[in-house]
Amino acid sequence: MFKKVVFSFLLIFLFQSCGDDNEYVDVTGKDFPDLTERLYAGGKTTIFSNTSNGYSTPAPNLSGSELSRHLEGDIDFESVFVTAPANINSGLGPIFNNSSCISCHPRDGRAAHPQNIQARSGLLLRTSLPGSGSNGNPIAVNGFGLQIQNQAIFNFQPEAEYTVQYEEIAEKLADGTIFYLRKPIFNVTNPYISFPDNALLSPRIAPPVFGLGLLELISDNDLINSQDINDSNGDGISGRLNYVWNPLTQQTEIGKFGWKANAPNLLIQCAAAYVEDMGITNYVFPQETGHDQSNGNDHLNDDAELSDKILHNAVFYTRTLAVPAPRNIADLDVRKGAKLFADLQCATCHTPKQQTGFSEISALSFQTFYPYTDQLLHDMGEGLADNRPDFLANGREWKTRPLWGIGLTFVVNNHTHFLHDGRARNITEAILWHGGEAENAKQNFKKLSKEDREALLKFINSL
Numbered sequence: 001m002f003k004k005v006v007f008s009f010l011l012i013f014l015f016q017s018c019g020d021d022n023e024y025v026d027v028t029g030k031d032f033p034d035l036t037e038r039l040y041a042g043g044k045t046t047i048f049s050n051t052s053n054g055y056s057t058p059a060p061n062l063s064g065s066e067l068s069r070h071l072e073g074d075i076d077f078e079s080v081f082v083t084a085p086a087n088i089n090s091g092l093g094p095i096f097n098n099s100s101c102i103s104c105h106p107r108d109g110r111a112a113h114p115q116n117i118q119a120r121s122g123l124l125l126r127t128s129l130p131g132s133g134s135n136g137n138p139i140a141v142n143g144f145g146l147q148i149q150n151q152a153i154f155n156f157q158p159e160a161e162y163t164v165q166y167e168e169i170a171e172k173l174a175d176g177t178i179f180y181l182r183k184p185i186f187n188v189t190n191p192y193i194s195f196p197d198n199a200l201l202s203p204r205i206a207p208p209v210f211g212l213g214l215l216e217l218i219s220d221n222d223l224i225n226s227q228d229i230n231d232s233n234g235d236g237i238s239g240r241l242n243y244v245w246n247p248l249t250q251q252t253e254i255g256k257f258g259w260k261a262n263a264p265n266l267l268i269q270c271a272a273a274y275v276e277d278m279g280i281t282n283y284v285f286p287q288e289t290g291h292d293q294s295n296g297n298d299h300l301n302d303d304a305e306l307s308d309k310i311l312h313n314a315v316f317y318t319r320t321l322a323v324p325a326p327r328n329i330a331d332l333d334v335r336k337g338a339k340l341f342a343d344l345q346c347a348t349c350h351t352p353k354q355q356t357g358f359s360e361i362s363a364l365s366f367q368t369f370y371p372y373t374d375q376l377l378h379d380m381g382e383g384l385a386d387n388r389p390d391f392l393a394n395g396r397e398w399k400t401r402p403l404w405g406i407g408l409t410f411v412v413n414n415h416t417h418f419l420h421d422g423r424a425r426n427i428t429e430a431i432l433w434h435g436g437e438a439e440n441a442k443q444n445f446k447k448l449s450k451e452d453r454e455a456l457l458k459f460i461n462s463l
Contacts, residue, residue, distance in 0.1 A: 031339065032332065032335035032336050032338065032339050033335060033338045033339055033342070034335075035326070035329040035330075035334070035335060035338055036329065038326060038329065038352060038353075038370045039325055039326065039329055040325065040368075040369070040370070041211075041323045041324065041325050041326055041369060041370045041371070041404045041405075041463070042059070042211055042214060042322060042323025042324075042325075042367070042369050042370075042404070043214070043323075043356075043367030043368055043369045044059075044060075044061040044363065044367060045059035045060070045061060045211070045213075045214065045320075045322050045323050045363060045364070045367065045369075046060075046322065046323050046324070046325050047059075047060055047322040047323070047324060047325065048324075048325045049324050049325075049408075050327065050408070050411065051411065052107060052411055052412050053107075053412075054324040054405065054408040054411060054412050055107055055108040055109045055208055055209075055210045055321065055324065055405060055408070055412050056107050056108045056210075056321070056412075057321070057322045058070045058071070058320060058321065058322060059320050059321065059322045059323075059363050059364075060322060061362075061363045062320060062363045063362060063363070066320065066361065066362070066363060069313065069316055070316060070317055070320045070321075072313050073313035073314055073315075073316045073317025073318075073320075074317055076310045076313045076314050076317070077100075077101045077102055077108075077313075077314050077317050077318075078100060078101070078102045079100060079101075079310075080099050080100045080103075081099050081100060081278055081280055082099075083153045083154065084298065084300055084302055084305065085300065085302070090302075090305060091278075091279070091280045091281065091302070091305030091306065092153060092278060092279060092280065093151075093152060093153035093156065093278075093279040093298070094152055094153050094156040094279060094288070094290070094295070094296055094297070094298045095149035095151065095152045095153075095156060095158060095159055095279055095289065095290050095293075095295060095296050096149050096151050096152070096153075096277065096278050096279040097120070097124045097147070097149055097150060097151055097276075097277045097278070098120045098121070098122070098151070098277055098278060099120070099278060100278070101273070101314060103120065103122070104121075104122040104206035104273075104277065105122065105206050105207075105208065105209050106122070106413055107412050107413060108208060108209050108210055108321060109208045109209075109409065109412045109413040110122075110205070110206070110207055110208050110409055110412075110413050110415075110417070110418075111123060111205050111206040111207075111413075111417075111422065112413065112414075112415040112417050112422060113184070113205065113415075113417045113421065113422030113423065114422075117162045117163065117164045118150060118161050118162055120151060122205055122206035123162075123203060123204070123205050123206075123421065123422065124147060124148070124150075124203070124204055124277065125147065125148040125150075125162060125186060125188065125201050125202065125203055125204075126138075126146060126147050126148075126201070126202040126203075126204055126388065126390075127141050127144055127145075127146060127147065127148055127199050127200060127201055127202070128140065128141060128146055128199070128200050128388060128389075128390075129141055129196070129198065129199060129200070130198060130200065132389065132391075135245035135252070136243070136244070136245065136252070136391045136392065137244075137245055137391060138388070138389065138390055138391075141195075141196060141199045142196075143159075143192075143193050143293055144159050144160075144191075144195065144199070144293075145276075145289050145290065145293075146276070147276045147277075147289070148160050148162070148188055148201075149276075149279070149289065149290070149296075150162050152295065153298075156295055156296075156298075157192045157295045158192070158295075159188075159191060159192055159290070159293075159295065159296075160188035160189065160190060160191040160192070160195060161188065161189050161190045162186065162187075162188060162189075163186065163187045163188065163189050164184050164185065164186050164187075165184070165185045165187075166182045166183065166184055166185070167182070167183040167185060168180050168181070168182060168183075169181045169182075169183055169383075171432045171446070172446075173446045173448075173453075174446055174447045174448070174449075175449065175450050177450075179428060179429060179432055181423070181424075181429055181432060181433065182423055182425070183383070183423060184203065184421055184423050186201055186203050186421075187201070188201070192294075192295050193294075200386075200387060200388040201386075201388070202386035202388040202390075203386070203420065203421035204259055204420060204421070205417070205419075205420060205421055205422040207259075207401065208405060209318045209321065210321040210322065210323055210324070210405065211321065211323040211369075211371060211402065211404060211405075212257070212266055212318045212319060212321070213266070213318070213319030213320055213321075213359070213361065213364045214323070214354070214356055214364060214367060214369050214371070215256065215257075215354075215371060215373070215375065215402070216256060216257075216265060216266055216319065217356035217357055217359050217364055217367075218256075218354050218355070218356065218375060219355075219356075219357050220254055222354070222355070223241055223254060223375055223376070224241065224254075226239070226351070226374050226375075226376065227239055227240050227241060227376060228240075235345065235348065236437060236439075236440055237345065237348050237349060237378065237437045237438075238378075238379075238437065239349060239374055239376030239377060239378050239400070239437075240376055240377050240392075241254050241255065241261070241375075241376060241377065241392075242254070242255035242260060242261035242262065242377055242390070242391050242392045242393050242399070243255060243391060243392055244261070244262050244263065244264055244391045244392075245391070246264045246265075246268060247268070247284060247285070248267075248268070248284060253265075255391060255392075255393075255399075256375060257269040258390075258399070259398055259399060259420045260377070260390040260391075260393040260397065260398060260399060261375070261377060261393065261399040262390045262391055262393070266315050266318055266319060267284065267311075267312075267315050268284065270311060270314050270315050270318065271283075271284035271285055271311060272284075272285060274306055274311065274314075275287075275288075275289055276289055279296075280305050280306050281303040281304045281305045281306065282304045282305070282306040282308075282311050283304050283308055283311070284311075286303050286304045287303065288303070316361075319361060319364065320361065320363065320364070323369065323371075323404055323405065324404070324405045324408055326370075326404075326407075326462050326463050327407065327462050328458075328462050329462065331458070331462070333454070333455045333458045333459075334455075334458055334459045334462045335459075336452075336455040336459075337455040337456040337457070337458050337459025337460070337462075338459045340448070340452055340455060340456045340459070341456060341459055341460070344441045344444050344445060344456075345438075345440065345441045346441055347372075348374075349373075349374055349376070349378055349400045349437070349438070350372040350373055350374075350400060350402075350403050351372065351373060351374040351400075352370050352372055353368065353369075353370055354368075354369055354370075354371055354373075355367065355368050355369070356369070370404060371402040371403070371404050372402055372403035372404055372463065373399075373400045373401060373402040373403070374400050375399065375400065376399065376400060377392075377393050377397040377398065377399055378397060378398065378399075378400060378436065378437045378438070379394075379396045379397055379436035379437050380396060380397065380398050380433075380434060380435055380436045380437070380438060381396065381434070381435020381436035381437075381438070381439060382396065382435065382436075383433055383435045384396070384398065384419065384420070384433055384434075384435065384436075386420070396436060398420060403460065403463050404463055405463065406418075406427070406460060406461070406463050407460065407461035407462055407463050418430040419433060427457055427460055427461065428453075428457065431445050432445075432446075
């Protein structure tokens, strides 16, 4: 925690913004974009860091009281929960996937695809039955709920164990380079009761948690207006919003978080993670995830186990982490890559620029920032399909992931595993998995010369 306090006071050297996203300069006969404005990826929440603390630093524009609350939330986010009853951090399980927020989001970053699929990690399996419930929600599997908990406390049995097999798929680029992609195929074994044959499974890897407060504050109107549900412009890309049930307001709202945008805000996202991932009840979800199961009820009558304060501290923490600035934005190859990024239509879904409105957290109010996401659902093709609907998101749709900070993944997390299940082992593999609405972009990427391909990758790694 204390390293973050020190780091947050390393002053940012501010550069006056010049130009905009459409301004181009002539360099050796080629028009490359001026990326100066995008230097402040998180607006005033931006930090300049090339270190392993790149995702874990408080926003530098927090007030004194906001910083104090952020640091308190940092402690809660890193706290390891234990079996009840206990004086501190009580309530783990009885069935769960992991024991702390930070265990799934190491250094506030991206979990790796686990080498041991059965060990505690940042990967889990969602499940449901075909169809949808009265609120459009996925239908829980009797005896298993909506998530397979593969861990359990003493004297309890996990719902099941995870298994994975890999299928190898070759992708050949125009210059003859071949990439061998790995497709993980997940299943469960040793269930505590019979697992239905028609139950759907969907793997999810834990993503980075910095910058989430900015994404939460993109206005509903901006999101609605950014949709192109019927591809009215004929570019083959037709993003749309998910609409999901909010258990607190008892209303259907725009989905903003999760791999399929199945959570309306960070409070619901965090509260669901506590109860589903760790088995820790809270005022949003006051029942054990396995309360009606023979292996999932501890009968301690101590719900809600998590204090409201800790839950809200964790939410505040994820809202107020700083965003790392891009690097090497004046490099000609980086700027060339930025032009290729736009030319290939990558920027159509990975929209560079967004804005926030008013927030009670002053540091987040009225910020222009550069996350490289439209926050919409897109059909990503059969290769990435999980074939499991989640509210309006169908089995081929995923929400566009932000690209900001992606170039620091190895520095922070010591791996470069990407996509919803961590199958891609580098950015090139991630691009080659794109299909559906991104099929044309992928095919054009495959046609690039080695020089152009390296420039594009250099740009993405600069973010």
